[in-house]
Amino acid sequence: MATVEQAPDKKAGPSIIIQVAILAIMTAAAIGIGWLSGSYLNSTTKRDQPAAAASEPAAKGNEKAKAGEEGDKTKGPKVVDLAPITTNLAAPSDTWVRLDLSIRLDAPTEDATLADTIQQDLLAFIRTVKLHQIEGASGFQHLKADLAERAAIRSNGLVTAVYIRTLIFE
Template sequence: MSIIEQFSPQPKTPSLPLQAGVLAAVTVAAIALGWFAGQYLNRSSAEAAAAVETQDAAAEQDQLRGTEIQLEAITTNLAVPNTMWVRLEASIVLDQPPSPTLADEIHQDLLAYMRTVKVYQIEGASGFRNLKADLEERARIRSSGHVKQVLIRTLLFE
């Protein structure tokens, strides 16, 4: 053994009880942090669920206030490409009881509109939203503003 090795400090390793204490402290801190995070998220999800229930109840009340009429299915070909067919099943929600011929008039108007639609106009989510907005606008015009909403139940392309 050389003189340098004799006088150089030997590295100390932490004692086993100290290591166990640090491990226990970190474990307790992790458990506490997990519990607090769970409580926070649970409270947030409960508030979100209550908000959704409130919105659903309001929508249900709106539906009860209106009269919903199922229209006959619309099956026609699109303007471009004219080999592509579309089937649309929809309902309208009115703010008052309808006249006997109103549903047929709206059905014929929506059928005529669907014949003018080009496939690239209704691609994607924004195209679907635009189609729905156009259908609602045409139905409101045809009903003198009594149609509150057009509900698209099925939209198939072939």
């Protein structure tokens, strides 16, 4: 019998030295990119934030002193909590919703019934909403925009924002 000698198989793929070199190059590139992005982000932040935070309590103290001298005449925006809205939706009618809202008024008003009027209008609106209209993030944004628009119309532009504090479906 004739014996055939076979040559030993060579390893397929790059050698260990090339693999280590590529790993070292990629690691150095990752460190460099991380350092550059960190230094860029650090340069875009305000460096005087601690000084502003330290002067903020003094500024608030001055505002309180001025407010005390002027009395209760607040000219800034005012946030008013509305009574909770609990009702069923238009479809499916067995789905109930509880909605706690607040409104921001840019100017003080002497109308004591304005908040109640807005709350009743928003209650009537919620009763016409279908569940599929307010599903998902975009549905929530549309609901919030609709509530803000109705409140602004009902208040003749005094309401500039509607804050949804709680929205629960059952």
